[in-house]
């Protein structure tokens with residue numbers, strides 16, 4: 001089976017990395033940028049081209065350009081019955097059908113960048129007309145990159161984008177904040193990097209391996225009247241939980257806004 005990626009940027013790179021570890025797929029990346037094509041071919045032994053070839057009904061086409069570039073990038077594409085998977089935020093199946101000359105065989109996917117190391121989590125949505133065999137193709141491709149979650153409603157794609165799609169950026173944001181705090185406490189940049197990353201790795205693995213609720217794990221660190229309580233009291237005063245909730249809501253609202261803006 002040939003899987004064509006239209007757009008060879010960050011997210012394609014992450015998915016192709018996962019796929020290349022599993023084999024069995026003939027992957028071709030289409031990008032207008034020669035450097036990106038060469039990079040992907042070199043790193044993951046995939047074929048690349050600046051032009052999408054003629055598709056057939058047994059091919060898979062993954063739409064992976066920025067939402068704002070999608071209409072232009074899909075202009076003139078003849079899908080010839082191929083299965084189309086779109087990873088773009090804010091572009092509904094209806095919008096994509098309009099871009100693709102009323103093509104019906106479309107599944108939406110919301111992946112995240114940890115797909116690069118097989119630890120991605122992707123939300124998938126298939127409209128009612130999609131057959132089980134096509135859902136299996138999409139799921140099998142994404143399972144090469146990590147876990148998958150099927151979404152019953154298309155609006156779930158916007159909601160999962162705000163959690164796991166954008167989520168790695170939130171984690172990197174907090175890692176960077178902890179690193180900055182460590183530097184302020186007199187550690188070198190390297191030490192601060194090691195301390196913040198090591199703390200995250202240990203805490204995430206502990207949460208995973210113990211299966212204990214996050215709130216209980218936090219309590220286990222927090223001695224009465226001690227240092228952790230002093231820190232988390234500041235987080236509470238600044239309403240950090242509410243800040244995260246508001247950030248996720250802004251992300252979901254942005255996906256909904258993009259849907260309105262990008263509809264032709």
Ligand SMILES: NC(=O)C1=CN([C@@H]2O[C@H](COP(=O)(O)OP(=O)(O)OC[C@H]3O[C@@H](n4cnc5c(N)ncnc54)[C@H](OP(=O)(O)O)[C@@H]3O)[C@@H](O)[C@H]2O)C=CC1
Pocket residue numbers: 006007008009010011012030031032033036064065066067069072073074087088089110111112113165166
């Ligand atoms: N990054 C992420 O974490 C996630 C991204 N997504 C979705 O994935 C999609 C891609 O995002 P991302 O990989 O970050 O974006 P990038 O900008 O990194 O990659 C898109 C690539 O497509 C190229 N491109 C644009 N138009 C064309 C065209 N007409 N023909 C050929 N190549 C073209 C771009 O070239 P150029 O650089 O010249 O513009 C760029 O190399 C988006 O729709 C986004 O919503 C979904 C989940 C997570």
Ligand SMILES: O=C(O)[C@@H]1CCC=N1
Pocket residue numbers: 089161165166
């Ligand atoms: O920022 C974005 O719009 C994309 C979608 C989810 C993650 N990155």
